[in-house]
Structures are given as structure tokens and as C-alpha cells.
Amino acid sequence: MGQPRLQMIGVHKRFGATAALAGVSLSVEPGQVLALVGENGAGKSTLTKVLSGAHQPDEGQMLLDGQAYTPGDPLAARRSGVAMIYQELSLAPHLTVAExxxxxxxxxxxxxxxxxxxxxxxxxxxxQLGRPDIDIHRPAGELSIADQQLVEIARAIAVGCRVLVLDEPTSSLTARDIRLLFELVRRLKGRGIAVIYISHFLEEVREISDVFTVLRDGRSVSSGRTADTPTADIIRMMVGRDVADLYPRSPRTPGDEVLRIDHLHGDPRPIDATLSLRRGEVVGIAGVIGAGRTELLRAVFGLDRVRSGDVRVGVHSGPAAPVDRWAQGVGMVSEDRKTEGLALNLAIAENLTMSRLRNLGPLRLVLPSRQQQAAATWIDRLAIKCRSPGQPVGDLSGGNQQKVALARLLYHDVDVLLLDEPTRGIDVGSKAQIYRLIDELARGDAAARRPPKAILMVSSYLPELLGVCDRIAVMCRGRLGPARAVGEVNEHQVMQEATGAL
Known part of the structure; x- marks a missing residue:
């Protein structure tokens, strides 16, 4: 074993009374991929900011090729050879690729x-990255997301990268782009570059990483060789307990039809979609990026224009605005929670109750005490980790933000939940909680007088759809296929349909 390329030894970072990092140690060698895994809020973001020079550690030591590494700012980190590629790319879209x-x-x-x-x-x-075909004089904003990401990696290569940190690099990529990214990572390994790979997708971690380090509650709790460690063990290290059944499935009895879509044609997508959804069932929509899955949910909810076809919600028929859908008992969780799903600068209580403000005070007034009391009920039920209902949503981890978005639908007491990528960008522990919540909603609770809900769910993660849903319909190039029972399909068949191979 040679000298590590990068070492972090007992690194601490506090923000007031909060210990974001409480003794993190890790090591990655030249030509090695280290997967950094952990739940949202485990400390991964703070750690990357310390590595990049954006934050200064309070205690501990960092070594780069055996020498003290103490970057004062991100530019100093780049000059030292440590480059960060964040999930939210940081290109200047109006500047050229070369610039x-x-x-x-x-x-x-x-x-x-x-x-x-x-x-x-x-x-x-x-x-050096195998992409001399990219026009260096073209504005970066005109490139695909995958090519923009590659330009950021080229920026790191241009200044002599020794350590490359990739933060959730596949969250917006197609399956083909993910394969190309992995090929690039292997090429960088061959050149001796150390790669720190941060991802919630453990199947990616298994495929691309050599070793892993698990963060939990700001501490590095375990490390090992990826190939020698079962996925179930990594999950247990991440959440601090066994996740025995990631996809719970209670007995469900589908009831009355609550949503029917007939030959729906949006602007520009979907092109043709027909579907029936009943109370007490979860129906999944599979397909590749760009197939029209999100557009289908947006058209049903009234966010996008409907050109032809019909949407029937209970006794209500025809297109409607979102305010009408809320009144009809339909709620939606957007895939883009930061810009569409939540108001990040507002408090949890304000976000949770904003779709239904009645009964929060006399004469249409909203009393903050009642608003916070209403929010506290759902904070407790969904186990949202926060200081209080008055905390800004933007301060929460991704998983807890998603729970707030879901809690709004439950507070509004909708009958139909439209969920667009409900677990994107959140950790496995939060995913397990959301899967359990979906199962509880579909089952209902007769003793508590909570009737079963109907759930229409879009996801790019096929194991999730197969594990959670009762039926799955595949969308390809804007056209929705028939919904079939999960027992009648497998991942291979779904992918063949989604890519037009069938």
C-alpha cells in the first residue's frame, strides 16, 4: 500500500451549538475511487466544503500527498489539485466552454x-477526457447536462487535478450518460487521480468504487472494501439499524375509481395517455428521461395545458387549474422541490399549511400558534427532523424537505397523490420511511377513520417502482402503455419498453 493521496484525520466543524463534523477520518489513494455514503444530514456536504476550502475546520488535519493541506478558499483548493463537481453545476452558461x-x-x-x-x-x-469533439467556442449553456458536467471535469484537469470529488453526479443523467461517466472515472483512475464519489445510489457505489467510508451524525463510523461488504451491511452502517424490509407491502384492496385519464394529449407531451387509478392502490409510471412522465402529472394537476383528451377526478371532468385540483382532492409533489415544491425561505409550518389556511384563525386570519400546532402533528407523524415548526425549510436536509412536501398533501387530506420522483436525492433511511408512508396511505386505517388513498407515482428507479407499486405503466416517447400488475413485469421488460426496444 502506497502513500495516500488525501487523508482527513479527526476533522471537526461546528456551527454554533451544532456539530456538523465530529471527528471524520478517511483516506484515498492515487488511482482509487472512495465512495462517501451516509444519510442526508450525516455531514457529507460540510465535509466537501471543508475539502474545497469553503469552510475551515475547527480541529483535525488534512494531508495531500503527505503534505499539510489547508486551503483558504475554493480557488486555493483548485490550485492545490482538489476539484469539486457539485450536484448543482457551477458553470457560467453565457461564457464559452474554453472560458x-x-x-x-x-x-x-x-x-x-x-x-x-x-x-x-x-x-x-x-x-484527455476523450471528448475533443466538444466545441470550445460554444456557450456552455447550450450543452447537454452530461456535457456540462464533463466541462467541469475538464476544468479540474486543466489545472492539474489530483483529487476529484463528484457529488451526486448521476442525479440528472440518462442511463447512457451514466455509463459514459463511469468510463471516464475509470480513465481518470488509470491516470492516478483519486476520486471521492458521493451517491445515494448504492448500486452505483458497488459498480464504481473500490473502497467506502460511511458517515453518520457527523462521524466516520466505518470503512472497507466495497467488493467485500454486502449492501445490507452498508445500509445498516448508514442508518445505525437494520432495514429489514425496504419495500413494505401491506394487503391492499383497490376500491372505487378516483382518477381516469382518457387519451390525454398535453402541450407538447404526453402525446397519448390512458390510465385508471383506484383508491387503495399505487400505480407507477416508468420511462426514460424526456419520455413525458413529468408532463403527464403536470397536465393532470393543471400545471400544463391540455390539448385534447379527458381527465376525470371523481365526478369532475375536464381540465382544471391547480386550485381546482386541490379542491377536488388531488395534490402533487414536484420532482423539483427546491424551486417548485417548497418555499425554502418560509418556515416548515407555512409550507405545510399553505394549501389550506382555513380553520387556522377567526375571520380568515391565520394565527401563527394554530399554524404551528397543525404543523407539529405532521412533523411528529412523519418524523421530520427539525428544531421547531418555525424553522426555515431551506435549513433541512433533502429527505426532511421531501417529508414536508408530502406532509402538505396529508394535511390537506387529498384522496389522490401525484408523486414525481418522491425519493430523488435522499438517503436510504429517508427512502425507507417514505416507502412505509406510501404503504400506510394506500392501506388506510379503518380504526382511525382514514380511508385508503390513491397514489400515482413517477420514478426513474425501477427497483423502487417494482417494490412499492401494485401496477406499472411504461411511457415511451410521450405514449403511455397499459398498466400491468408488478408480478407480470421485470426490470428488463420495463427497460425494453421504455427504450422502444419492444
Missing amino acids: NILLGMEPTAGPMLRRGRMSRTATDALR
Whole structure:
């Protein structure tokens, strides 16, 4: 075993009374991929900010190739050879590819940019990544998400990257782009670059990483070789307990039809969608990115225009605005919770109750005490980790933000839940809680006088659909196929349908 490329030894970071990092240690060697895994709130984001120089550690030591590593800011980290590729890409879309690759590190001669040298450096970085075909003079905003991500990696290569940190790099990529990214990571390994790979998708961790470190509650609790450690053991390390049944399934008895979609044609998608949803069942919509799954839910909820076809909710027929859908008992959780699903600057109580403000005070007034009392009920039921109902939603982890978005639908007491990627970007522990909640909602509780709900769910993660849903329909190029019982389909068949191979 050679000298580690990067070491973190007993790193601590506090924010007031909160210990975000409470003794983190890890080590990654040249040409090695270290998977950093843990639940939302475990400390991964703080750790990456310490690595990038955005935060200064309170205690502990960092070593880069055996030398003290103490970056004062992100630019110093880049110059030292530590590069960060965040989930939310940080390109300047109006600048060219070359200008983005050299951003902050532009070669100059006096007050003048040396554009010829910029072009040569950018071209060489893309060539090293196997993508000399990318036009360095094209605005970065015109590239696909996958190519934008590659430009960020080229930026790291251009300044002599020794450690590359990839934070949830596949969250917005297609299956093909994920394969290409993994090929690139293996190429970087071959050049001796150490890669720290952060992901909630444990199947990706198993495929691409050599070793792993688990964070829990701001501490590094375990490390090991990925190939030698069963996935169930990694999950147990992450959540601190056994997750015996990730996909609970209680006996469900489908009841009356509550939603019917007949030959729905949106603008521009879906092109043709017909589906029936009954109380007490979970129906999943599978398909590749761009197939029209999100557009289907948006058209049903009234967010997108309907060109033709019919949507019937109970006795109500025809297109309607979102305010009408709420009144009809339909609620939606958007896949983009940060910009569409939640108001991040508002409190948990305000987000949770904003769709139904009546009964929170006299004469249409909203009393904060009643609002917070109403929110506290759902905070307790969904085990939302927060300081109080008055805490801003933006302060919460991704998993707890998603629970707030779901709690709004439950507080409103909707009968039909439209869930678009309800577990995207959250940890396995929070996923297990949401799967359990979906099962409870579909089952209902006669003793508590809670009738079963009907759930229409979009997900890009096939094991999730097969584990949670009663029926699955596949969307391909805007057209929705028939919904079939999960026992009649498998992952291979769904992917064949989704990609048009069948």
C-alpha cells in the first residue's frame, strides 16, 4: 500500500451549538475511487466544503500527498489539485466552454487574455477526457447536462487535478450518460487521480468504487472494501439499524375509481395517455428521461395545458387549474422541490399549511400558534427532523424537505397523490420511511377513520417502482402503455419498453 493521496484525520466543524463534523477520518489513494455514503444530514456536504476550502475546520488535519493541506478558499483548493463537481453545476452558461474551463485561472499577458493559450489548454483537457469533439467556442449553456458536467471535469484537469470529488453526479443523467461517466472515472483512475464519489445510489457505489467510508451524525463510523461488504451491511452502517424490509407491502384492496385519464394529449407531451387509478392502490409510471412522465402529472394537476383528451377526478371532468385540483382532492409533489415544491425561505409550518389556511384563525386570519400546532402533528407523524415548526425549510436536509412536501398533501387530506420522483436525492433511511408512508396511505386505517388513498407515482428507479407499486405503466416517447400488475413485469421488460426496444 502506497502513500495516500488525501487523508482527513479527526476533522471537526461546528456551527454554533451544532456539530456538523465530529471527528471524520478517511483516506484515498492515487488511482482509487472512495465512495462517501451516509444519510442526508450525516455531514457529507460540510465535509466537501471543508475539502474545497469553503469552510475551515475547527480541529483535525488534512494531508495531500503527505503534505499539510489547508486551503483558504475554493480557488486555493483548485490550485492545490482538489476539484469539486457539485450536484448543482457551477458553470457560467453565457461564457464559452474554453472560458469556463479556465475560469478564475485565465492566462494573461499584462491586462490582456492569452486566448490562444486558453484554447490550447481547453482543447487538451477535453482530449484527455476523450471528448475533443466538444466545441470550445460554444456557450456552455447550450450543452447537454452530461456535457456540462464533463466541462467541469475538464476544468479540474486543466489545472492539474489530483483529487476529484463528484457529488451526486448521476442525479440528472440518462442511463447512457451514466455509463459514459463511469468510463471516464475509470480513465481518470488509470491516470492516478483519486476520486471521492458521493451517491445515494448504492448500486452505483458497488459498480464504481473500490473502497467506502460511511458517515453518520457527523462521524466516520466505518470503512472497507466495497467488493467485500454486502449492501445490507452498508445500509445498516448508514442508518445505525437494520432495514429489514425496504419495500413494505401491506394487503391492499383497490376500491372505487378516483382518477381516469382518457387519451390525454398535453402541450407538447404526453402525446397519448390512458390510465385508471383506484383508491387503495399505487400505480407507477416508468420511462426514460424526456419520455413525458413529468408532463403527464403536470397536465393532470393543471400545471400544463391540455390539448385534447379527458381527465376525470371523481365526478369532475375536464381540465382544471391547480386550485381546482386541490379542491377536488388531488395534490402533487414536484420532482423539483427546491424551486417548485417548497418555499425554502418560509418556515416548515407555512409550507405545510399553505394549501389550506382555513380553520387556522377567526375571520380568515391565520394565527401563527394554530399554524404551528397543525404543523407539529405532521412533523411528529412523519418524523421530520427539525428544531421547531418555525424553522426555515431551506435549513433541512433533502429527505426532511421531501417529508414536508408530502406532509402538505396529508394535511390537506387529498384522496389522490401525484408523486414525481418522491425519493430523488435522499438517503436510504429517508427512502425507507417514505416507502412505509406510501404503504400506510394506500392501506388506510379503518380504526382511525382514514380511508385508503390513491397514489400515482413517477420514478426513474425501477427497483423502487417494482417494490412499492401494485401496477406499472411504461411511457415511451410521450405514449403511455397499459398498466400491468408488478408480478407480470421485470426490470428488463420495463427497460425494453421504455427504450422502444419492444
